[in-house]
Amino acid sequence: MSVLSTQSASDSARTATTASGNTPGTAGVDLGPAAALSCRECGERYPLSPIFACASCFGPLEIAYDLPAGDPEALRRRIEAGPASVWRYAPLLPVPADVAAKPNLNPGWTPLVRADRLAAELGVTGGLFVKDDSGNPTHSFKDRVVACAVEAARAFGFTTLSCSSTGNLAGAVGAAAARAGLRSCVFIPHDLEQGKVVMASVYGGDVVGIEGTYDDVNRFCSELIGDPAGEGWGFVNVNLRPYYAEGSKTLAYEICEQLGWELPDQLVVPIASGSQLTKIDKGLKELIALGLVPEKPYRIFGAQAEGCSPVSQAFRAGHDVVRPVRPDTIAKSLAIGNPADGPYVLDIARRTGGAVEDVTDPEIVDAIHLLARTEGVFAETAGGVTVGVTRKLIASGALDPAKTTVVLNTGDGLKTLDAVAPTAGPSAIIRPNLDSFREAGLAS
Amino acid sequence: MSVLSTQSASDSARTATTASGNTPGTAGVDLGPAAALSCRECGERYPLSPIFACASCFGPLEIAYDLPAGDPEALRRRIEAGPASVWRYAPLLPVPADVAAKPNLNPGWTPLVRADRLAAELGVTGGLFVKDDSGNPTHSFKDRVVACAVEAARAFGFTTLSCSSTGNLAGAVGAAAARAGLRSCVFIPHDLEQGKVVMASVYGGDVVGIEGTYDDVNRFCSELIGDPAGEGWGFVNVNLRPYYAEGSKTLAYEICEQLGWELPDQLVVPIASGSQLTKIDKGLKELIALGLVPEKPYRIFGAQAEGCSPVSQAFRAGHDVVRPVRPDTIAKSLAIGNPADGPYVLDIARRTGGAVEDVTDPEIVDAIHLLARTEGVFAETAGGVTVGVTRKLIASGALDPAKTTVVLNTGDGLKTLDAVAPTAGPSAIIRPNLDSFREAGLAS
Incomplete structure (x- = not known):
């Protein structure tokens, strides 16, 4: 399991580095707690280098860590005293300790919006939150x-x-x-x-x-x-x-810290390649393993657009593999017809008691409007997908409205204006006088 | 002086409230440290209510405060322990103490970007920073x-x-x-x-x-x-x-706190109505009066587009009043031909040893590109105005490149795409093969 491999990475990683540590351009690499690359399929280890597939089985490589051991309270305090960006979690990421001092965009630490008005419309009583990543420097996760x-x-x-x-x-x-x-x-x-x-x-x-x-x-x-x-x-x-890909773990870290170092009961996450969802799961497991949050069950739900729904189709059919599709949806940022991490997503949704669901393009547009008018968050189409899927999952009973739920908005409505342009326009055009305004029927 | 009126607001405000405290809808108003409205021209005071002009002289009304007295160190700590939004400064704003608990967009605490690469291009040696307000919830100040x-x-x-x-x-x-x-x-x-x-x-x-x-x-x-x-x-x-208007003071507060509770030597601020510039000056003076920053001289520079430059024209001509113009510029968010606070801006620029300058539309576009390619910040046209004016002020010697300088970007390039669309496009269109790529001349 990835928590265990995370914890035990240290020794085998060092061995791997010693065995093949002369890979060009990788000597003396300082990526903080990152200890090695590890194959998600067969577990084969490689020294840190710019490779991405296992030479033995072609499985995807991911980072294995030497994570900080010791007092969780001290680590929590260290994080809380860190910068208002992803770099507060530098001890848990493949980055050098002095990363925040280098010129970079310092993304992250975006708002976790308590969405009481949206919750009322959706019938969620256990606490509904929108993790709004449109606040990042270029307005997406x-x-x-x-x-x-x-x-x-x-x-x-x-x-x-x-x-x-x-x-x-x-x-x-x-x-x-x-x-x-x-x-x-x-x-x-x-x-x-x-x-x-x-x-x-x-x-x-x-x-x-x-x-x-x-x-x-x-x-x-x-x-x-x-x-x-x-x-x-x-x-x-x-x-x-x-x-x-490890950068997506920071979504999990921030959500839990912003909830007061608690796991949410349920998360609704968009699926493009599926990488983000798998890394959110990895991040949550790391927080539990490190003692930063109390362990409890959580359920992860995946959200797709019907016009590109290979993972939700596989979920419904009970398949372990994902059959590629040709995308046709307004949710272009999620339009990956052959998602590399699809099988891992299926595994996580099933293991955690979640689900994968999809919504139509009109449902996406409706959901963008719903989120905007209840919470003042203008989401890109991918945010319409997660909000729309949340509504659908509540209707079907798959998502429990009495539990704490976090819905991700991963991008900004300004980037997908075309999706809502046909349904967002002026209420009235008037002449600049009171009579004309009264005729429009908008007066107090 | 506004610091003095700020400090002495308490007693006279209470008198004003007592004298005319029965204004409809204003009884029991809790707006935190806001004590009264005060005419910027004649000093006449009014109880807190939804009015904006002095009944005696028609001058603009502004807020007079009961600001927290006592140990600056304690206030600094209280602010630093506050939320990552404008509400960390609630003790200095006309808002109730529990403002952060109410549903609101929680804007502010946007990045102060240390702009070393831009500084190198502009020849600034004393430290150059961009206060990037495009990170706000709807991407403007x-x-x-x-x-x-x-x-x-x-x-x-x-x-x-x-x-x-x-x-x-x-x-x-x-x-x-x-x-x-x-x-x-x-x-x-x-x-x-x-x-x-x-x-x-x-x-x-x-x-x-x-x-x-x-x-x-x-x-x-x-x-x-x-x-x-x-x-x-x-x-x-x-x-x-x-x-x-008081919300603009938070730009001054954040800049100083992000500089480690220090005043910058120079600020370059865009001018639309001029309100923002006057409130930044007010915010800086409050920080000095409260002992939150060491007092030192600072200079405030105003920036306009040539196509709407009534204040810079008045500055150059040595006038105290501003003659309205008909705007014609791509910087539409600054296109106010008759800026209400123009005379106050002139006063502040002259009092602090600053200036008011303007740039042409092509210079605005150039400056947007300059900021984007050096710092990865995509500014709206108003940000092109401040960066362009900064360059011009350095060339003329009005702005000292050896001093700490903060340039404001108040909005997001995604909102004014048309300004740069003619000058931002693909480097090449190629067929999906290596030969076609090599022909394009972009290979390593």
Whole structure:
């Protein structure tokens, strides 16, 4: 189990490092408590380096840690005295201890909104909270993962930061590279919305449009990693993926700390590749293992758009594997038809007593409006997915309205204006006089 | 001097309250340390109520306080132990002590970015910082002022929150009203950009487009306040303006606290109505008077767009009054042709040894790109104005590059995409293969 592997990483990691510690560019790497890479499938260990797949079984690699032992109260105090950013959790992340002193975007520590008005509409009585990640520097949760990837890029001596992206990630990488003084070159489908292209481009890095789909972009990036044309490049979501993905654990840490160092009973998390959901689970288990929160059962629910719902389809069908689909939904930031971590998501939803559910595009739009008018939070489509799925799960009885529930909003409505533009407009157009205003029927 | 009036507010305020304490809806008003309204021109005092102009001389009213006396160290500790929002400064604002417990957007405590890469490009050696208010809940500094206005609206029993706006304020009011459970009805020019209309509308309040200019919208709102059609309505920037405007003081408080309880030597602040600049000055003086920062000289510089530069024109001409202009600039959030606080801005710039300067639209666009590529901060046009003016002030010698300088970015680039769209696009469009990529000349 990952808590155990987390705790016992230390010794075997040191062995692995000793055995093959001469990997180019990885000598003397200081990534704080990160001790080694470990295969999620077969457990094979590797020294910290820019690799992402197990050489034995091709399973995904993740970070194994030397986590701080000792008094949980002292660790809690250390965290609470830290900066108002993800770096308060530096002792639990693959980053050097002095990370906060380096130029970076300092994402995280976003609001956990107590959503009493939304709760009233949904019939939740046990406490409903929205973790609102639109407050991050480039207004999506991607700033968290990119911040960790930047530290890995620095540690491994990469001078160019790169990624494949449908929008949010391209902006996050461009901004983070600018702050860090790194070059960036990001790859996007050539026909993205202009707004996303402008935002990705404004930070001064190179933005390359690829004639093809997001899948074509991904395949091209994998090719580039093995070619001299991409030498010295850190692809945050490919060769730096094990480090990058750990950034999502901070969502779990923040939620629990903001609840007063308590686990929530239920979480509703969006699914794109599924990485975020698996890392939230990992983060919660670490907090329990470290004694930072009292142990109790928690349930994790995954949320997809019906137009890209391979994981919820597999969940309903009782399958362990996920059959790829061709995405067709307004929730473009979740539109990954072949989610790499889909099987792990199924496992976590089943193990914790959660579920995976999906909602239609009109339900997504409704949910964006519902969240905005009850709580003043303007979510991107992915936030409409989680709020819409929460409503659906309550109706079906899968989610218990009497328990503490946290719903994630991972991005900003300003980035997906088109989704709500047809249903959000002026109540009236009037002439600048009182008679005209009274005729509009809006007077006190 | 406003520090003195701040300190001596207590006694005269109580007298004023006793003398005319029966104003409808103002009995038992608890707005924390706010003791009275005081005319900035003649000093006449009024009990706390939803009025904004002096009945004697028509001068603007502002808040006079009973500020906490005693040990500055204790107050500093109390602030530092407070929430990561403007409410850490509740003891210095016109809000009840329990403000943080009420549903509100909790704005503020935004990053003060140490901008070493921008400093290197501008030749600043004394320390350059960007106060980045794009991190606020609706991504502009307006959330600060609206949060204070909401408390005043609650105190005075208003059930509808309103404003005249060109965009940022409409969104901030809509979101704040939604969170607080108040109705909202905001007024905007009918021909605003669709994005701003969508954002203002999504929170579920009424959005009324007025066939006319922003000046027509303003005039209509003033008419509505005196009419039964607007009864029970709190217009945040009209009848609640004295309370609303105080929210801008938090920019000064945060900057100094984030500098380690030190005053910066120089600040560059955008000018729309001029209110923000005057309140930043007021906030700095309060910190000195309370002993929270060591006293030293500071200089405040005002920044305008050339296409709407009535204050910088008056500054250059040596005038004490500001001659209205007809705005024509891409910096629409600063496009107030007849700025109410213009004369006070002139006074502050001259008294502190600062200046007021302006930049052209192309210089604004250049500066947005400069800030984005050096620091990863994507500013709205108003941020381009302050960065561009900073560059110009250094070139002219008005701003000393050897001194600590703080530049404000008050909004988010996502809201003014059109400004940079012509100059931000992909570096290349390629086919998904390595040959095509190499031809583009971007390879490692």
